[in-house]
Amino acid sequence: MNKVILLNARPVGKPVSSDFKFIEEAMPVANEGQVLLKTKYVSVDPYLRGRMNDSESYIPPFELNKPMASGVVAEVVESKLPGFEKGDFVTGVLDWKEYQAHNGQGLMKVDPNAADLSAYLGILGMTGLTAYCGLMEIGKPKAGETIVVSGAAGAVGSVVGQIGKILGCRVVGIAGTDEKVEMLKSKFHFDEAINYKTTTDLKAAVKAACPTGVDVYFDNVGAAISDAVLANINRYARIPVCGAISLYNATTPDLGPRIQPTMVIKSALMQGFIVSAFAAKFPEAIAQMSTWLKEGKLSYAETVVEGFDQIPQAFMDLFEGKNEGKMIVKV
Structure with missing residues (x-):
């Protein structure tokens, strides 16, 4: 069975455990034009709190009884999609699921030899x-x-x-x-x-x-x-x-x-x-940040929590200031 984390209730004030719900569903399969992904790292970020409200913003709110989602690094465990092979690592905004089938749109391949995989959710990612x-x-x-x-x-x-x-x-x-x-x-x-x-x-x-x-x-x-x-x-x-x-x-x-x-x-x-809004600047930014990293001019801190079941708690801990640098869950 495949573990999934849903939005169970809209928070009033700080999020609490009961705002999330764990369910199990049948293991997904990759159909033609899809890849099967195994979640490796999950990013939890403060902006997700706004998406838990049912209010207008720059991004649609999460739906009740539907999976939460955020930046994820995943491994391709099966591919029926040209351009992706088993063993590739990708990053994108993905559901909080242990495994999921995906059509590849919005996924970006990342090189595990160029940087730690978690870095693609932090210093070489959105943050x-x-x-x-x-x-x-x-x-x-x-x-x-x-x-x-x-x-x-x-x-x-x-x-x-x-x-x-x-x-x-x-x-x-x-x-x-x-x-x-x-x-x-x-x-x-x-x-x-x-x-x-x-x-x-x-x-x-x-x-x-x-x-x-x-x-x-x-x-x-x-x-x-x-x-x-x-x-x-x-x-x-x-x-x-x-x-x-x-x-x-x-x-x-x-x-x-x-x-x-x-x-x-x-x-x-x-x-x-x-x-x-600055998507056109992303290639320049990633190139410059990668150069600074290689030159030793940039360093980064991560707070890594282990276990898929710990994703909601890691998210809630952001609002208690329990992270140093990027808060990431290793699955």
């Missing part, structure tokens, strides 16, 4: 592309400028900071534990890092860490953390808004400082984005 495209296309950093990254110890934030350093910027990260702060400075070479949970005056802490002000703020978090950073932006600052994980589980509207006066006074640019 790496998000970091590169958001920073380069919206942030437009220049050598000597100061970049602040919230959610800096996560999969996207840690890459943003490293790219900033490669480009000659001062980089300051904001994270939620002393261990993550130390990792940002020692492993990823951030110039400074701030633990927002133990800092009594975050606005002052950002000012102290950014003596010349903030030129680029890569926002993964939103809410009070972003309020503190925005109070320190320079004239013509650029603010790529990648996410707002602090607000994803809110059950009532959040009200913060009115930012329009600051945006006008500073002539600042704030732009939200989704990575698919």
Whole structure:
């Protein structure tokens, strides 16, 4: 039998175990024009929380009693589709199933000898592309400028900071534990890092860490953390808004400082984005990131949880900050 994880209920606030349902179904078979895939690695990402709501967004919501889906690396165990052979590894947005038949659309072959397979869900996958495209296309950093990254110890934030350093910027990260702060400075070479949970005056802490002000703020978090950073932006600052994980589980509207006066006074640019908007830049981004990896200029962190049954818990742990870097489930 084949294990499958369904969306059982739409969460109210933070997701809980009962929002997911495990079922077993008959093993799939590959028909003509299909491949049979065996799931090897599953990506769990904060944006999936939005898809659990029945509300309009940039991507359709998950349907109740239908499989959840996310980025997956899978092995081709049988192929009846030209261009794919048994033993190939592929990545794509796939259902949370141990095995599944697929028509090949949207699948991309990956080379297990060029990088660890899990890297194709992180630094060489959606998160790496998000970091590169958001920073380069919206942030437009220049050598000597100061970049602040919230959610800096996560999969996207840690890459943003490293790219900033490669480009000659001062980089300051904001994270939620002393261990993550130390990792940002020692492993990823951030110039400074701030633990927002133990800092009594975050606005002052950002000012102290950014003596010349903030030129680029890569926002993964939103809410009070972003309020503190925005109070320190320079004239013509650029603010790529990648996410707002602090607000994803809110059950009532959040009200913060009115930012329009600051945006006008500073002539600042704030732009939200989704990575698919930069699809034309993906080949350039992957080539550059791969080069930096080979040159030792980029490194990455992963939190790898083992077991198909652990996928929902790994996802829920994202909202408790239990990951360092990319959260991945090894099946």
